Amino acid sequence: MGAKFRVRDKTIADQLAAMRSKYPQFETVFTGHSGLKVTGALQPTSRSAIYNFILKYNLTDSPRIKIVSPELKKNEKGENAEHLYTNGYLCLYQPKYREFTRTDLLTDTIIPWTSLWLYHYEVWHLTGEWLGGGEHPKSKTKSK
């Protein structure tokens, strides 16, 4: 047919298998035939707290991950953490740059990025600065 080689989209079964294999201690279940839900805990560094999260992913939507406990806190000045949607989901990647697409495994993207986000969340509490970089929709500029 002369079609270009294309990396195959991952199915929900692929995602589930990878998650169960790489992170067997997480609880990973199907939610319908095109979705899954992962419940687990991450500790970004040995000094860090252990954060419980819920990750939901449906092939028709982007992955959504939220920290359920300990509750994410505002800093001393009463500001919310950066890169956190008001509904509590973490903003882990820039869709425009196709950093996560349906060809990617959650285990290789969303999970490590969450660890990294949590690390920077803690450092933000310690220093008052978000040192993990990123972009904000309004300014369209890279911070730091």
Added chain:
Amino acid sequence: MIRLENKATQLDDLLDKMAEAVQLDDTRYDRMKTSYESVKSWIEDDEIFFKPYNYDVYPHGSVRILTTVKPIGKDEFDLDIAIHLKSTTPHTPQRIYAELKRCMEAYAKKHGLKLEAKNRCIRLNYTGDFHMDILPGIQENPFDQNKIKVPDRELGDWVSSNPRGYGDWFIGKANLIKESLLEKALRAEKLPTDNFKHKKPLQRAVQLIKRYRDMYFQKDDTYRTSSIILTTITAQFYQGEESIFDTVDNIITTIRTKVNQPTGRLKIVNPVNAEEDFTDKWDDEPEYYEAFKKFASHLYNEWQKLKTQNGVPEEGIIMKGLFGDDIFRKAQISQTARIEELRKSNDLGVTRNTGMLSSASSIGTATIKSNTFFGG
């Protein structure tokens, strides 16, 4: 990189960076060195008195043993130097002091410096930068290359002093350990360990304890514990621990045991001159001893909290309280900058199963794909 998966290393890296943030910086060190060389050659060229004699000029004190700490609110360091004349010098220490004063007055005038005649030394004030305390002394006997007699103007007599011997004693203690926890961690990662070569856990512990002393006595420094007491106690009780955290832990635990003994107060004598009790003031003015005990016990309690505390923000609050907000932040920012460097060069990974951040070269670690935090 510092191993984020190892709590002890991660903490020691922060302690190390905090000590670095309060110590004498390289540029000022170079300026001090230049001034020191200049003073040295001025004395050597002194036709009136010093020129014909045989002597050494060398730094002593915290600059020599690498335990400098910048005072809070001021931006000045001390540089202690000794003029060590050989034992054959046919003069009294008082004469040497008077000649040094004369010689340095001319130097101070030429360079626009303020000179202060202290009890045992001549102080040159490099305003806003540092001051140089010049201690003149004559070697006591030809057999001990380190012992000198120095004039004490209040006593009207000379006293025995051994600043170089003290330095050797301290460095010997610091070198009880060949390789520190941080050196080992860096070597495991095949990174250069040069920075740590001269800063052993003992030196870092002294710097941190002195810094904490400055914080603790900031509001009321009437009964502040002196640096020489803290430095000596720390080196004396040091057992060759390989981490900074354990070094401090051992020192304050030992202090706690010693001050609670029923046999009388803790006594700290000069390790190179057993007749000199650094803590003799604690008899005449027991308030000093009480203040020291309270200070040591506060540090002990905070350190125990650090051991049990889990959660970075809480730990940060303790360390900010001990060592100061600014230097803690500086240390944390510098640790994070290193992590971000690795992230940018795709050398940052997560450990499988735990999801803990780690160097991508470690076993069982997958490199983190590049991402841009977005939105929010």
